[in-house]
Amino acid sequence: MYDRVLIANRGEIAVRVARTCERLGIETVAVYSDADEGAPHTKVADEAYRIGPAPVVESYLDIPSILDVAEEADVQAIHPGYGLLSENAEFVDEVEQAGFDFVGPRPEVMTLMSDKSDARAFARDAGVPVVPGTDGPVEDIEAAIEFAEEVEYPVLVKAAAGGGGIGMRKATDEESLRKAYKACRRRGESAFGDSTVYMEKYIESPRHIEVQILADHHGSVLHIFERECSVQRRHQKVIEETPSPMMQQIGGLRNEMTDAAVALAEAANYSNAGTVEFVVDEEGNFYFIEMNTRLQVEHTVTEMITGLDIVEQQLRVAHGEPFDFRQEDIKMRGHSIQCRVYAENPQKRFMPAPGNIEGYEEPTGEGIRVDSGAEAGYEVTRYYDPLVAKVISHADHRPEAIDRMVDALENYTIEGLTTNIDMHLEVLASDAFQSGAVHTSWLEEQY
Amino acid sequence: MATDVKSEMTGTVWQIEVAEGDEVAAGDELIILESMKMEIPIEAPVSGTLIEFLVEEEDPVDEDQIVARIEE
Structure with missing residues (x-):
C-alpha cells in the first residue's frame, strides 16, 4: 500500500x-x-x-x-x-x-464517458438500454410524428445546439408536437444559428437509480448494489438511499440493472470505482443516462449496508492489488439514507446561502454517521459548493433508518447559517417519501 | 371581461412573447417558462387583447400563479 x-x-x-x-x-x-x-x-x-x-x-x-x-x-x-x-x-x-x-479510472474511459452521445452509443452497443431517441437530426415534421408514434408520446424535442432547457419542449400528442417542433427549430435558429432538432422519448415521473461499480486491474468487475437518488432539486441530489424502495415493488429489477451496469463497465474496460446512472419509469423500464467515473457524494450509503470502505478499495485498486473478495461475498444488510445538508434556502428556490457557522455540534447515535468538513467558526463561502455535511443513517429496516435520520437532524446544531435541514425533516415526514414513491421532479413540485 | 392567464407549472419566466396591448388568439404562446430543463409555453386560454403582464422575464412563478390578463 x-x-x-x-x-x-x-x-x-x-x-x-x-x-x-x-x-x-x-x-x-x-x-x-x-x-x-x-x-x-x-x-x-x-x-x-x-x-x-x-x-x-x-x-x-x-x-x-x-x-x-x-x-x-x-x-x-x-x-x-x-x-x-x-x-x-x-x-x-x-x-x-x-x-x-x-x-481513479483510466483517462480513456473518462473521455469516453464525458461525451454524452459517445457514452450513449457505447452503452447501446454494449446492450445497455438507452432512452429511445433519433440519434440524429429529424428531417421534417412527418419524420417527427413517425418517431413519436413509434416510441409513443410523450416525446421531447430538442434543438441540437440548445442547452439548459432552452430549445427543449415536451409534446404529448400530434398537435403539441407540431408546435414543439416548430418552436424548437425557430429557437435553435434564433438562439444558436442552427435549426437542427433531435427527439427522444420523454420519461414521465422518472426515478433516478444508479449502480455502484468496483473494478480492479485483474479482470474483476463487481457491483455493490444500487442507490436511489430521486429526491432532487435543480437536477442535484438531496437525499439518497439504498436499497431503492423500487426494488421491492418490481421483482428482478435489481438483477437486470446490476447486470447491465457490470456489462457496461466490462465493455469499457473500467477500473476503480464508478457509478452507472439510470432513469427508471413507473413500470421498471430503465435507461442508461451516464457513467460517473469517480467516487460519488452518496457512496456512503453503500458503505453502510455492506461494510465496505469504497475509498480503501479505490486506493488498493490504484496500487494494483486484486480484490480479496468476490461478488457473492458482498452482502446487503439493512437500509441506509443520506441527507445532504446544504447552506441554502429552500424558500428562495434553493439559492445558496453563504455564511459563518457560529455554533456547531454534530449529532451522534446508533447507526448515525456524519461526513463533514465544517466546524464552529467555519465560513461557507460563495466560492465553493454549499454542501456543509452529509448525515447518514443506517438501520435494519427503512422506517427505522428514517426515524434515526429524523433524530439526528433534529439534534444537529448549526448556528448562524441558513440550511435545508427543515426541508429534509419535511421530506422525511411526507407520505410520498415514506411510501417510497418519490420521482425526480417531486421535490421541486413541493417548494 | 378579463380572463386570468395562469401558469400550470413552477418555473422561471424565460421570455415574454407578445406585448401588452397585442391581440392574441386562443393557443398563442404568451410566455415561455424554463422549468425542469425544458421550455414550457404558457398559451392564451382565450382570444382577445392582452391587457397586462403580471410577471417579468427572470421572475420565478408558482403553479396556478396569474401571469397575465386578457380582455375578451
Missing part, C-alpha cells in the same frame, strides 16, 4: 478520504486555497500546502500548483475526491506523466 497520498480536494470529501488513509497507515497531504486556510480538511491531514487564491481555477483546478505540491511533499498517489479535477482526463495524464498514481 502507499505511504503518502495527496488529496486534491476540499471540504467533507477531503476529510473523508484522509480518515481512510489514516486508518490504513497512509500519510496524507492536503491542499488549500486562501479561503480554506485552517479549514478542517487541512487539519486532519498530516501536512497541508497552500495552492492559490480562493477561485477554483486559481487553486483546486490549477494542475501545475497541485503537481508542484505532490513533488515537494513526495507523495506516491493523488486522490481527486469528487467534482473539481476528478473527471478530468488531462489531469490524469499529467499526474501519471509526473510519476504519480491517479486514484
